[in-house]
Amino acid sequence: MTRVVIIGAGIVGANLADELTLRGWTDVTVLDQGPLPLTGGSTSHAPGLVFQTNPSKAMTEFAGYTVRKLLDLGCFHQVGGMEVASTAARWEDLKRKHGWATSWGVGAYLIDPDECVRRWPMLDQNQIFGALYVPTDGLAVASRAVEELIKRASSRGARFAGSTRVTGIEQANGRVTGVKTHDGEIPADIVVSCAGFWGREIGEMAGMTVPLLPLAHQYAKTGQLPELAGADPVRPALPILRHQDQDLYSRQHGDRLGIGSYAHRPMPVDTFAEPGEVTASAMPSMLPFTEDDFAPSWEESKLLLPALGQTKAEEGFNGIFSFTPDGGSLVGESSDVRGFWIAEAIWVTHSAGIAKAVAESIVDGRSETDLHELDVHRFEDVQLAPEYIRETAQQNFVEIYDVLHPLQPRLSPRDLRVSPFHARQRELGAVFLEAGGWERPHWFEANASLLKDLPHDFLPPARDAWAGQFHSPIVAAEAWHTRNGVAMYDMTPLKRVEVSGPGSLEFLQGLTTNQLAKSVGSVTYTLMLDDAGGVRSDITVARLEPELFQVGINGNIDVAYLRSRAPEGVRVQDTTGGTCCVGVWGPLARDLVQPLSAEDLSHTGLKYFRGRRARIAGVPVTILRLSYVGELGWEIYTSADNGQRLWDALWRAGQPLGVIAAGRGAFNSLRLEKGYRLWGTDMTTEHDPYEAGVGFAVRPAKGDFVGRAAIDGRSEGTSARRLRCLTVDDGRTVVLGKEPVFVDGTPAGYVTSAAYGYTIGRPIAYAWLPGSVGIGDQVQIEYFGRRVAATVAAEPLVDPGMERIRR
Numbered sequence: 001m002t003r004v005v006i007i008g009a010g011i012v013g014a015n016l017a018d019e020l021t022l023r024g025w026t027d028v029t030v031l032d033q034g035p036l037p038l039t040g041g042s043t044s045h046a047p048g049l050v051f052q053t054n055p056s057k058a059m060t061e062f063a064g065y066t067v068r069k070l071l072d073l074g075c076f077h078q079v080g081g082m083e084v085a086s087t088a089a090r091w092e093d094l095k096r097k098h099g100w101a102t103s104w105g106v107g108a109y110l111i112d113p114d115e116c117v118r119r120w121p122m123l124d125q126n127q128i129f130g131a132l133y134v135p136t137d138g139l140a141v142a143s144r145a146v147e148e149l150i151k152r153a154s155s156r157g158a159r160f161a162g163s164t165r166v167t168g169i170e171q172a173n174g175r176v177t178g179v180k181t182h183d184g185e186i187p188a189d190i191v192v193s194c195a196g197f198w199g200r201e202i203g204e205m206a207g208m209t210v211p212l213l214p215l216a217h218q219y220a221k222t223g224q225l226p227e228l229a230g231a232d233p234v235r236p237a238l239p240i241l242r243h244q245d246q247d248l249y250s251r252q253h254g255d256r257l258g259i260g261s262y263a264h265r266p267m268p269v270d271t272f273a274e275p276g277e278v279t280a281s282a283m284p285s286m287l288p289f290t291e292d293d294f295a296p297s298w299e300e301s302k303l304l305l306p307a308l309g310q311t312k313a314e315e316g317f318n319g320i321f322s323f324t325p326d327g328g329s330l331v332g333e334s335s336d337v338r339g340f341w342i343a344e345a346i347w348v349t350h351s352a353g354i355a356k357a358v359a360e361s362i363v364d365g366r367s368e369t370d371l372h373e374l375d376v377h378r379f380e381d382v383q384l385a386p387e388y389i390r391e392t393a394q395q396n397f398v399e400i401y402d403v404l405h406p407l408q409p410r411l412s413p414r415d416l417r418v419s420p421f422h423a424r425q426r427e428l429g430a431v432f433l434e435a436g437g438w439e440r441p442h443w444f445e446a447n448a449s450l451l452k453d454l455p456h457d458f459l460p461p462a463r464d465a466w467a468g469q470f471h472s473p474i475v476a477a478e479a480w481h482t483r484n485g486v487a488m489y490d491m492t493p494l495k496r497v498e499v500s501g502p503g504s505l506e507f508l509q510g511l512t513t514n515q516l517a518k519s520v521g522s523v524t525y526t527l528m529l530d531d532a533g534g535v536r537s538d539i540t541v542a543r544l545e546p547e548l549f550q551v552g553i554n555g556n557i558d559v560a561y562l563r564s565r566a567p568e569g570v571r572v573q574d575t576t577g578g579t580c581c582v583g584v585w586g587p588l589a590r591d592l593v594q595p596l597s598a599e600d601l602s603h604t605g606l607k608y609f610r611g612r613r614a615r616i617a618g619v620p621v622t623i624l625r626l627s628y629v630g631e632l633g634w635e636i637y638t639s640a641d642n643g644q645r646l647w648d649a650l651w652r653a654g655q656p657l658g659v660i661a662a663g664r665g666a667f668n669s670l671r672l673e674k675g676y677r678l679w680g681t682d683m684t685t686e687h688d689p690y691e692a693g694v695g696f697a698v699r700p701a702k703g704d705f706v707g708r709a710a711i712d713g714r715s716e717g718t719s720a721r722r723l724r725c726l727t728v729d730d731g732r733t734v735v736l737g738k739e740p741v742f743v744d745g746t747p748a749g750y751v752t753s754a755a756y757g758y759t760i761g762r763p764i765a766y767a768w769l770p771g772s773v774g775i776g777d778q779v780q781i782e783y784f785g786r787r788v789a790a791t792v793a794a795e796p797l798v799d800p801g802m803e804r805i806r807r
């Protein structure tokens with residue numbers, strides 16, 4: 001039987017032991033440096049507020065599972081959750097949040113100030129616009145849940161040992177073999193670190209960077225309040241409360257209130273003492289209360305809850321827990337030490353759900369809920385630097401309750417990674433947003449002058465204030481020039497690897513759905529599936545030599561996956577940083593590029609989905625005839641040192657043709673007009689290729705590949721749900737993604753990608769909908785509480801015959 005050691009008996013470790021033993025894996029040992037069951041970790045003092053609604057579908061589902069499981073265990077007070085708005089901006093944002101709740105299946109209501117006060121009589125009605133109310137939210141009794149989980153897992157065979165500190169991770173031949181403790185070694189086939197904010201140290205023992213920063217966060221209890229006199233000391237009645245405009249939250253403790261604050265300065269905690277004695281008021285995860293930091297929050301609390309004027313913050317502490325560069329949890333197996341897993345930076349709220357997903361991953365090889373947003377491999381190398389983790393984790397603390405636009409870039413650190421075209425892009429007034437540490441132009445101010453010459457029917461309607469953020473009408477001009485002239489797009493940040501060595505073809509064939517056994521020069525769009533047939537990535541494979549493939553992938557998670565699967569002799573090398581790529585697209589693309597090259601770039605000379613090595617203006621390049629925007633053209637790759645010269649040569653040659661540089665704004669619109677999916681947004685492991693509309697990339701006849709058996713017999717016709725293309729009927733409401741979609745007045749799905757379609761003169765939204773919803777059907781998208789009519793359209797919206805690309 002597989003031997004598992006779990007490090008940490010907080011809410012995550014205890015849930016994981018429960019989930020593993022539930023699946024029949026009973027050789028489970030849970031070690032904690034602290035005494036059991038109150039170990040002194042973050043869980044031991046967690047106030048336990050569970051607000052389920054989250055922009056992430058996965059996190060919302062994990063919270064929902066936690067609620068159901070803890071209710072079952074008798075460790076949850078389902079008092080409901082209220083997030084109040086004290087500003088107009090927050091009130092608007094709560095409407096958006098209400099949309100997420102609907103999209104992810106959580107019952108939620110927007111309630112007016114009268115109802116807020118009915119539910120929370122101490123609130124000053126004049127301070128608020130209303131609240132988002134979720135009746136199924138509530139309070140986890142986290143420490144009691146740990147006790148119950150320990151009992152249940154123990155009854156199935158798990159062993160729990162307190163006061164046992166792990167001091168080393170044992171490994172041999174790239175696999176974990178056990179853990180070292182003060183009392184000796186414990187052998188194991190799988191070790192899972194659930195060490196909470198101590199996770200960095202455990203990671204170091206296994207040679208793994210765990211990008212989290214422990215930060216202190218203030219929590220205080222008030223004195224007794226006459227308004228709560230006689231309240232049940234154990235069973236709270238008031239809903240949990242968030243006052244996000246002031247970075248505060250509150251819950252009832254009998255006749256007192258507890259108040260948590262994120263309004264204070266970030267307080268990173270760098271060193272922890274070896275845990276000593278643990279009591280309810282002295283734990284290694286608790287630091288002394290710094291009253292001055294709390295003072296402004298106390299004043300704000302009194303404004304919202306005037307009854308607090310009669311009392312004071314009586315007992316407080318600065319409690320420690322984990323923050324990460326993007327605010328997400330950290331889950332996954334080390335790429336270097338097989339069998340060493342982590343499950344950290346996880347709130348009580350998501351603990352049971354994530355523990356279930358980790359148990360599924362370990363036992364079945366995949367989790368039912370897609371985990372890419374939590375995958376520890378999602379970070380780029382630059383994002384693993386201690387300076388980066390420190391700065392971004394603190395920024396996430398500061399912004400934890402802020403109203404954040406989906407495109408909002410971080411202000412710092414910036415300029416971490418720039419493409420070789422960066423200097424030229426700046427000269428053209430590029431407006432950069434950031435992703436994966438890369439600076440990526442969204443539009444170019446130099447193109448503003450083109451707006452006046454745009455045909456009237458290409459001019460988009462004005463956007464509302466929200467959709468207008470991080471956007472410019474210039475995007476329309478860039479889209480028009482791509483469809484009617486020629487544009488240069490910086491594709492450098494799109495991740496790519498080289499797969500090389502004997503056996504490369506067989507390796508890639510075994511992981512992908514499409515036929516790759518084609519001649520050198522072939523380029524193939526294909527999918528990587530998981531064992532259950534879910535789409536774990538879509539990739540583009542260019543066969544440059546018999547045993548050398550350039551593979552365009554979706555991110556670091558793919559690199560980690562490919563490396564973990566590569567057999568002896570096959571090399572997977574991330575070439576992204578050392579190379580660059582410019583997409584030259586538009587009907588005039590050939591007029592621009594052909595004169596610079598001796599290669600035959602005619603339609604038959606280099607066919608669609610073919611590539612080759614070539615020279616362009618003397619620069620050695622790899623040129624692939626591909627187009628993510630649906631126009632004639634090529635992706636042209638070269639090494640980073642040659643990048644600027646390549647850009648300059650193309651730019652000079654393009655001047656007589658009116659070439660422009662174009663950004664991600666236009667790119668996103670054009671790709672949606674062509675129906676090209678974006679992995680992670682439009683589809684994930686939760687979807688099979690047919691429902692996601694990429695079944696054309698599956699060739700079962702080619703032989704076996706991961707996931708083939710699972711999708712055998714499936715087709716678009718058998719899909720219970722489909723990714724559908726919608727166009728917005730009013731021609732002007734641009735939604736941004738994650739909005740709920742209603743069919744016959746009932747929530748039936750949610751938006752994935754969205755953009756204005758300049759060529760078709762309407763906003764576009766892709767959405768997951770029941771298979772019964774067909775082309776031409778009417779649906780409604782809810783946008784900030786308003787229902788907007790939309791129609792299911794046949795796709796692609798532009799150039800279904802592919803005449804624009806194949807010429």
Ligand code: FAD
Binds near residue numbers: 009033042260319344
């Ligand atoms: P922990 O509970 O810290 O458990 C990790 C365990 O690992 C510890 O018991 C520790 O002793 C053990 N360990 C570490 N190193 C070793 C080692 N070398 N050997 C053996 N054992 C080791 N979340 C919510 O969802 N809602 C809230 O309202 C909420 N409020 C919070 C308020 C405060 C003041 C704080 C500080 C946190 C709050 N959180 C809240 C966050 C939540 O408490 C934590 O995210 C959660 O408890 C983490 O659980 P865990 O099991 O990962 O970590």
